[in-house]
Amino acid sequence: MEWKLTREPLASLSADAIVVFHFQKRESLLGVTREIDEALGFRISNLISLGEITGKFGGITTLHNWGKIPSGRVFVVGLGKEDKLDLPAFKDAVAAVARTAKKKGIDSLGIGCPSLVIERYNPVDVVQSVVEGMELGTYEHHTYKQEQSKKKINAVWISDATLREPAFEAGKQRGQIFSRATNYARYLVHEPSNRMTPDQLADEARKIAEKRNLKAEIITNGRLEELGMSGLLSVAQAGAHDPYMLVLTYQGEPDSQEMLGLIGKGITFDSGGLQIKPARGMEEMKDDMAGAAAVLAAMDAIGELQPHCNVCAVIPVCENGVGTKAYRPGDVISTFSGKTVEIQHTDAEGRVVLADAIAYAKRLGVTRIVDVATLTGAIQVALGYEVTGLMSNDEEWAEEVKAAARIAGERVWELPLYEEYDEYLKSDIADLKNEGGFPAGAIQGGMFLKAFAGDTPFVHLDIGGTVQAPKEKGIFVKGATGVMARTLIQLAVRLG
Numbered sequence: 001m002e003w004k005l006t007r008e009p010l011a012s013l014s015a016d017a018i019v020v021f022h023f024q025k026r027e028s029l030l031g032v033t034r035e036i037d038e039a040l041g042f043r044i045s046n047l048i049s050l051g052e053i054t055g056k057f058g059g060i061t062t063l064h065n066w067g068k069i070p071s072g073r074v075f076v077v078g079l080g081k082e083d084k085l086d087l088p089a090f091k092d093a094v095a096a097v098a099r100t101a102k103k104k105g106i107d108s109l110g111i112g113c114p115s116l117v118i119e120r121y122n123p124v125d126v127v128q129s130v131v132e133g134m135e136l137g138t139y140e141h142h143t144y145k146q147e148q149s150k151k152k153i154n155a156v157w158i159s160d161a162t163l164r165e166p167a168f169e170a171g172k173q174r175g176q177i178f179s180r181a182t183n184y185a186r187y188l189v190h191e192p193s194n195r196m197t198p199d200q201l202a203d204e205a206r207k208i209a210e211k212r213n214l215k216a217e218i219i220t221n222g223r224l225e226e227l228g229m230s231g232l233l234s235v236a237q238a239g240a241h242d243p244y245m246l247v248l249t250y251q252g253e254p255d256s257q258e259m260l261g262l263i264g265k266g267i268t269f270d271s272g273g274l275q276i277k278p279a280r281g282m283e284e285m286k287d288d289m290a291g292a293a294a295v296l297a298a299m300d301a302i303g304e305l306q307p308h309c310n311v312c313a314v315i316p317v318c319e320n321g322v323g324t325k326a327y328r329p330g331d332v333i334s335t336f337s338g339k340t341v342e343i344q345h346t347d348a349e350g351r352v353v354l355a356d357a358i359a360y361a362k363r364l365g366v367t368r369i370v371d372v373a374t375l376t377g378a379i380q381v382a383l384g385y386e387v388t389g390l391m392s393n394d395e396e397w398a399e400e401v402k403a404a405a406r407i408a409g410e411r412v413w414e415l416p417l418y419e420e421y422d423e424y425l426k427s428d429i430a431d432l433k434n435e436g437g438f439p440a441g442a443i444q445g446g447m448f449l450k451a452f453a454g455d456t457p458f459v460h461l462d463i464g465g466t467v468q469a470p471k472e473k474g475i476f477v478k479g480a481t482g483v484m485a486r487t488l489i490q491l492a493v494r495l496g
Contacts, residue, residue, distance in 0.1 A: 092474030095137025131175025212303025261366030266292030273346025307496025378441025
């Protein structure tokens with residue numbers, strides 16, 4: 001998608017279609033919408049008076065030009081109530097109209113940002129929101145069909161007489177990088193597990209390291225055994241593919257001892273192990289590597305943006321299979337940290353592989369940790385598809401991650417990690433067990449990981465609910481969301 005800034009008024013722009021906005025329950029039209037209304041002989045105002053254009057959020061009305069303006073069509077997009085509008089909502093509205101335009105075969109599109117949005121927010125952030133809305137909203141999941149969709153928007157003009165070129169370029173660059181990373185994570189998650197295998201995920205890490213000049217360490221079976229990473233090795237025992245611990249390191253501030261650690265769960269298929277999952281819905285378990293996808297996508301973007309901070313990504317990758325070699329309920333395994341774990345449930349495998357990753361990241365010198373994982377179904381029960389669960393052992397670090405998520409437009413909600421929850425994970429024969437029954441299921445996962453983070457400031461992001469969008473909505477297409485990729489990038493930018 002090609003992006004251009006034009007000083008030409010939207011009313012005189014020659015594009016296949018143009019986009020204007022209208023607020024709910026607002027009697028008068030604002031700025032560029034008023035100009036287009038006048039050019040069209042007040043047809044927008046007439047439809048508002050008839051109740052056909054309401055300004056309801058996400059509502060889209062398509063008008064033709066009646067030979068009044070050069071552009072063939074006009075999309076009038078509802079922004080809802082003025083006092084409810086923020087940049088994530090504006091981004092969703094842009095995504096909705098972008099999808100509509102694409103479905104109608106629009107090749108070139110002009111857009112005029114509402115004056116209220118320009119006045120209320122930083123111009124760079126506004127441009128970034130427009131770019132992300134367009135790029136994320138028009139994304140299509142890769143398929144293996146012989147016939148592929150060929151519809152796409154090739155060019156977008158942002159029409160604004162006051163927007164400075166440097167602000168436009170900065171917003172455009174960030175918007176494209178953040179969108180590309182999110183869509184890359186979506187692609188990785190959406191791929192079938194027979195194609196996005198542990199081997200393939202390792203290859204993706206190698207490609208990113210080479211492209212962005214990152215230091216890469218791809219740890220395989222023999223070395224995993226030497227290091228004593230029995231958490232990862234135990235879960236991987238019945239998998240069809242060998243496991244990996246993937247390490248990518250970016251140094252943007254070599255003289256600093258501070259290093260951000262990004263940990264991503266990379267279970268490329270999760271059968272549940274011997275305590276196998278129900279058959280219905282198991283096809284979705286290819287998405288159990290979405291944490292790894294978010295971290296890989298973030299490292300790609302971080303390597304491109306070059307923030308002034310150090311980042312180390314550690315990603316445990318394997319399959320959780322079923323067979324005679326599978327690890328069993330009641331087993332006691334050692335981990336890289338030295339802690340022993342009693343296996344209560346083989347479908348609580350994500351926290352077991354993450355335990356080794358967190359401990360290894362600490363060995364490599366990370367000073368603050370964020371892990372991203374499709375860790376529990378319980379988080380979906382608690383927060384649905386809309387919000388990612390956040391848990392932490394450090395209030396200040398949690399606030400920093402929340403701020404990054406808020407700027408990125410990704411919702412998080414904090415759950416407690418009180419000491420009383422340790423009771424659920426007490427074992428009679430090991431340092432702790434990996435699962436303690438039904439109560440506080442999502443929190444149990446956070447408490448388990450907290451034991452391996454120790455005193456290192458740590459945030460756990462459970463994306464078990466937000467990994468998939470059940471339907472097309474705002475910037476989301478149905479399916480893999482690429483969730484938390486943008487938050488991780490924003491976090492590195494803030495630290496840099």
